[in-house]
Amino acid sequence: MSRYSQDSYENGGERIVENPYAKTKVRRVEYQRGPIDMPFFLLTLIILIIGVIMVLSASFARAYYASGTPTRYFTRQMLFAISGVALLYAASLFPVSFYRRMAMPSLYVSIFLLALVLVIGSSGGGAKRWINLGFTTFQPSEVAKISVVLSFAHMICVFKDKMKTFKYGVLYFGIILAIIVGLLCLEPHISASLIIVAVGAIMMFLGGTNPKWFILGLVILVVLAFILFNTMGYVSGRITSWLDPFSDSTGDGWQIIQSLYAIGSGGLTGLGLGQGRQKYLYLPEEHNDFIFSVYCEELGFVGAVLLLLLFAMLICRGYWLSIHCRNRFGSLVIAGLTSLLAIQVVLNVAVVTNLVPCTGISLPFFSYGGTALWIQLVEMGVILSISRDIPLKRSKKKDGVEEK
DSSP: SSSSSOOOEETEEEEEEEOOOOOOOOEHHHHHHHOHHHHHHHHHHHHHHHHHHHHHHHHHHHHHHHHHHHHTTHHHHHHHHHHHHHHHHHHHHHHHHHHHHTHHHHHHHHHHHHHHHHEEEEEEEETTEEOOSSEEEEEEHHHHHHHHHHHHHHHHHHGGGGGGIIIIIIIIIHHHHHHHHHHHTTTTOOOHHHHHHHHHHHHHHHHHHTTHHHHHHHHHHHHHHHHHHHHHHHHHHHHHHHGGGGGGTTTTTTTHHHHHHHHHHTTTTSTTTOOOSSTTSSSTTTTTTTHHHHHHHHHHHHHHHHHHHHHHHHHHHHHHHHTOSHHHHHHHHHHHHHHHHHHHHHHHHHTTTTTOOOOOOOOOSSSHHHHHHHHHHHHHHHHHHHHTTTTTTOOOHHHHHHHO
8 A cells, every 4th residue: 555645636737645644734745747838839830830941942943953853952851840849849758857967978978979070070161060870961069069058057056156166167167168169170160169158158157157257258269269360261251251242252252142132132021932033043051051041032021020039939938937947957958058049040140141250050940951950959848848847836835734
């Protein structure tokens, strides 16, 4: 016979079980995981569906030119999207404790993969960033992004009040970032380096690192940027094309000029879905990094604003979940993954509109890339997993009855 009677009931996500053997009146409250946060899930799904449709519209010309099959990229992206939603659901089933146990192992795996890509990685566009899986390729930098969020959240929870000190609040985190960024610079992959440093800094700030160290970090970044500008030719070329793209309209400035043409020709309401012109082999990476340009050309300013509002709602909902999370690790993970999403959206839009120098930053849920889409949806699944605990009430005393 069970220690607790079978007289139990569900109350707001709490399973309350009476204990007939206790001398005092005690009710043991067993918290049950609630459902996933539906607003966050639905927003993710809506953005994903729009993104898959845009891959079809943006890619069919290049797909037909490259393979004779207009739907080649769309079909693959659709399959990855469907399987990615399944991965999202699977990720939402694991408890928060599982992700905390996997935090440091995921970091070690990501560092190993970043080192491995330098040895056996596939090259493209003057960089070696991909590992060939046979049926597709993937960038270990995508694994590094989520691993930094998980591992930093775990370390912050372990160090607790020591985060104000240099050793625990800066040194250990700085070593991890230095190793990851160093490996990324060898590929080279500057955009991923910037994103990971930004996410790492956000996690450290939320964890309680002394603000004075961020000033020092900013100075170091400026110095590194100066060194990269003077030692890496392609970096200085992109800076020049950013300041004046028409100075080399057939070279470094070609991509951003075609992007601006696409955005400008969209006008207020766009040319219509599928009616864009710059995707006909004028705009490079039209189904990848510059898919937002095609979107603006076809759906116009109104469509662009609506899409950015959807992203803003998703990001705001993520931060809301972080604020209402029941434990610090979960709160930090949600804040970190939401910040990662926000950074990528903002930087992609800034790149295609020439607000910042051109660099390879994909638009989440839109840009073509199967394994990247998988990882992005898994990140959303982790957030949804943590959201299952948010609606549940905390232990409390009520009417002289102890609940625990």
